[in-house]
Amino acid sequence: MVEKTLIQRYVQIFIVVSVYWFVSITLVFVNKSLLSGGEKLDAPLFVTCYQCIVTVAACYVLRFLARLIPDKVEFPDLSLDINIMKQVLPLSIVFVGMITFNNLCLKHVGISFYYIGRSLTTVFNVLMTFFILGQKTSLAAIACCGVIVGGFYLGVDQEDAAGSFSLSGTLYGILASLFVSLFAIYTKKVLPVVDGNIxxxxxxxxxxxxxxxxxxxxxxxxxxxxxxxxxxxxLQFWIMMTIGGVFGFAIGYVTGLQIKVTSPLTHNISGTAKAAAQTVLATYWFSEIKSAWWWFSNAVVLLGSAAFALVRQKEMAIAQALKTNSSKV
Structure with missing residues (x-):
């Protein structure tokens, strides 16, 4: 019975991680198609806004299902409160910047380079945590950030050498990384406004x-x-737009689900591995030939990101142990 339960646990983890990979990679490819595909619309703000509209509609659908079958679906009340809207507004401004620059980056760079272009999120997390929250970071974690920056620089250099470098796309990627880090910080600040309900x-x-x-x-x-x-x-264009919106909504759910059934560390490692798989898939899908140094730059960023996750996990475990021991004294 114990063995069966353990097997069920591993099967559950495998399914959740697989769904996370599928949703995340599909979302990137769908958005790339919308922004620079055969039926591309040169209006990235509208594409992003439409995905937000789909997310709002999806929330109302889930709320309806929660009322219809409350024993199977749980969802909070969606009555609009102007006061809450005002308090959430600073986060929303950061959110708009984050998804806009993210899509602009994806529009101007290939999917294979997308991970490198967006790889400085961890570095900005460290910087913003220090400048906004006043929290210091260990030398080991900073060293990992140095590795990531080195991989980013090498990746940009190799992309330039290949003749496919986009300055605007790279700058948008850097700005997207900055806003992602700000979004994480402001989310923690604003969550109490909605009683912690994500x-x-x-x-x-x-x-x-x-x-x-x-x-x-x-x-x-x-x-x-x-x-x-x-x-x-x-009809095909609007179907693609709606699929992008649905997957944009779903990524928030499956991200939280993956963290729930595994751990924050496993989620970070899964995300890093997913980025590697996404890069390989993109080079195959678009028949791109990359140099050994280009692949090496990706490996450096991936290893730096994974090492950072491990270092932070160990530091958090030590801090939690010290807190537990001090509370017992």
Whole structure:
């Protein structure tokens, strides 16, 4: 019985990790297709805004199911509170910057380089944690960040040598990494506003984002681009847009689920391994030939990221043990 339970546990972990990989990789490929594929729409703000609209709609669908079958589906109340919207607004501004720069990066760089272009998130996490929260980082963790920066620089150099380097795409990737780190910090600050409920925060965050995108689309003249877009009546285009939105909503759920059934460390390692698989898949899918040094740069970033996760996990375990021991005294 114990053996069977253990097998069931491993099967559950395998299924959840597989679903996380599938959703995450599919989302990247779908967004790449929308932003620079055959029926590309040169309006990245609208594409991102539409995905936020789909997320809000998905929240209402889940709320409806929670009322219909409360014993199987749980979801918080979605009554809009203007006061909560205002308190969540700073996070929403960061969120808009994060997903916008992320999609702009994906638009200008290939999927194979996407991981390198977005690899400085860990470095910015350390910097922002110090400058905003005043928390210091160990030398071992900083050394891991140094390895990541070295891999990033080598990756950019090799991409340039291959003739496929995009300065704008790389800069967007750096800005996306910065906003991802800020988003993590502001999420911790804002969560108490919605009583720690991540679904409520997702709902309010995306409602705010939909509103924030409207003036941005006006400023960047994306409404005229939409009017002139030749595929705006294409069913295939809107199906792809909706799939992107559904997967964008799903990635938040499967990320939390993976952390729940494994651990934050395993999630980080899984994410790092997924990035490696995504890079290999992209080079195969688009028939890209990369140099040995290009592959080495990816390996450096992956190893640096994995080492950072291990170092932080050990430090957190030591800190928790010291806290537990001090409470017993």
């Amino acid at each position: 679904w409520s925060l997702t709902f309010y965050n995306n409602v705010n984002a939909c509103i924030l995108f409207l003036p941005l689309m006006l400023i960047f003249d994306e409404f005229s681009v939409l009017v002139q877009f030749e595929h705006k009546t294409s």
